[in-house]
Amino acid sequence: MNEQNQQTLDTLQDIKRMMERSSRFISLSGLSGIAAGICALVGAWFARKEFEPYYNNFNARGDYAGDDFQALKLRLLIIALAVLSAALVSAFYFTWRKARHNKLPVWDLTAKRLTINMLIPLVTGGLFLLAMYQYNEWRFLAPACLVFYGLALVNASKYTLTDVKYLGLLQILLGLINTQFVGYGLYFWAAGFGVLHIIYGFVMWWKYERNG
Numbered sequence: 001m002n003e004q005n006q007q008t009l010d011t012l013q014d015i016k017r018m019m020e021r022s023s024r025f026i027s028l029s030g031l032s033g034i035a036a037g038i039c040a041l042v043g044a045w046f047a048r049k050e051f052e053p054y055y056n057n058f059n060a061r062g063d064y065a066g067d068d069f070q071a072l073k074l075r076l077l078i079i080a081l082a083v084l085s086a087a088l089v090s091a092f093y094f095t096w097r098k099a100r101h102n103k104l105p106v107w108d109l110t111a112k113r114l115t116i117n118m119l120i121p122l123v124t125g126g127l128f129l130l131a132m133y134q135y136n137e138w139r140f141l142a143p144a145c146l147v148f149y150g151l152a153l154v155n156a157s158k159y160t161l162t163d164v165k166y167l168g169l170l171q172i173l174l175g176l177i178n179t180q181f182v183g184y185g186l187y188f189w190a191a192g193f194g195v196l197h198i199i200y201g202f203v204m205w206w207k208y209e210r211n212g
Contacts (some may be wrong), residue, residue, distance in 0.1 A: 028160055029098040030209055033167075033201025035090035043083035047186060050075050073133065083193075087182035098209070110159055118156035121148055142185030146175030146192045161208075167200045 001162035054072055099106045123150050127147025132141050153168025 030205030044190035128153030
């Protein structure tokens with residue numbers, strides 16, 4: 001009787017795994033989060049170095065405009081694009097590697113749904129941030145990054161692991177707190193995209209990949 005119950009339990013577990021694979025994208029790798037976090041911290045360090053002349057000149061002259069300001073904007077944009085590119089490449093690589101290890105497709109219907117649901121807040125937020133960048137609205141740039149990214153994660157979480165939802169909620173909370181400390185935007189940005197990603201990635205790896 002016990003053997004029969006165990007067989008039934010194993011069958012139910014197999015059915016559960018099949019349903020999860022068909023309805024949720026489970027190939028996200030914790031190493032992707034760690035790599036993205038490291039990229040963000042490196043980018044934040046470079047951005048901080050770029051801001052040093054801005055703070056020095058602003059304190060000395062009371063302004064920082066003209067060609068100097070435009071050059072700063074361009075360098076910061078390049079750093080942001082470099083961080084985004086490195087994070088996306090590393091995320092794709094580790095996701096592809098995990099999917100291959102588990103013999104699962106990287107791009108299926110669930111992955112498409114996840115991507116679409118994530119892109120809607122991301123693209124909206126990206127266009128909003130570009131408008132802020134265009135009109136030199138620096139104060140809420142970092143909070144908006146965190147909030148829109150958090151919304152994207154929460155929106156996409158129903159098609160992947162639940163842990164992604166909690167990461168999104170933390171990003172939103174951090175962004176909202178940052179609105180009250182606008183002078184520390186770069187530090188909040190580094191905490192959200194860097195530290196939280198590394199912690200999330202390690203937790204994901206420990207829970208789902210450590211014994212894989």
